[in-house]
Amino acid sequence: MKTQGAITTIDRQEFFRLVGVSIGAIVLQQCLSGCNTSGSDPQPAQTPSDFSINVNNANFTVLRNAGGFVRSNGLIIARTNQGGFIAVSQACTHEGTLVNFVSSNNTFLCPNHGSVFSSAGEVQNGPATKPLTVYKTTFDASTGDVRVFI
Numbered sequence: 648m649k650t651q652g653a654i655t656t657i658d659r660q661e662f663f664r665l666v667g668v669s670i671g672a673i674v675l676q677q678c679l680s681g682c683n684t685s686g687s688d689p690q691p692a693q694t695p696s697d698f699s700i701n702v703n704n705a706n707f708t709v710l711r712n713a714g715g716f717v718r719s720n721g722l723i724i725a726r727t728n729q730g731g732f733i734a735v736s737q738a739c740t741h742e743g744t745l746v747n748f749v750s751s752n753n754t755f756l757c758p759n760h761g762s763v764f765s766s767a768g769e770v771q772n773g774p775a776t777k778p779l780t781v782y783k784t785t786f787d788a789s790t791g792d793v794r795v796f797i
């Protein structure tokens with residue numbers, strides 16, 4: 648870099664070095680922000696093998712009612728019309744879209760391409776070919792705790 652009076656000049660090699668560093672910084676920033684896992688990412692890196700939620704917690708009160716379902720720790724946890732609980736992996740095994748609970752027949756429907764999974768996680772309708780992972784559940788009515796575990 649040379650200064651001549653009030654004018655500062657840089658040679659071509661330095662110019663390209665500075666531009667290269669700037670572009671590299673921008674690309675790195677974009678890449679890192681694209682890898683951000685906070686916010687609405689529904690899939691945690693790993694679902695815990697044993698956790699509890701409580702139906703008295705404001706985030707889960709929908710589970711007090713038959714047909715309600717919530718998402719937690721990468722799973723969809725549903726209350727059946729018979730009063731039981733079902734917990735399965737929430738990502739469709741076809742392309743990862745979040746499945747929804749269909750309380751009328753205790754199945755899970757993928758809104759993307761229509762795959763249907765039974766309450767046991769098995770594929771009833773494709774294009775998915777692999778089952779959802781099923782977790783066991785217990786419910787303590789005295790505390791409102793729903794334990795979800797493998």
Ligand code: FES
Pocket residue numbers: 739740741742743744757758759760761762773774775
């Ligand atoms: S992503 Fe679920 S059926 Fe295609």
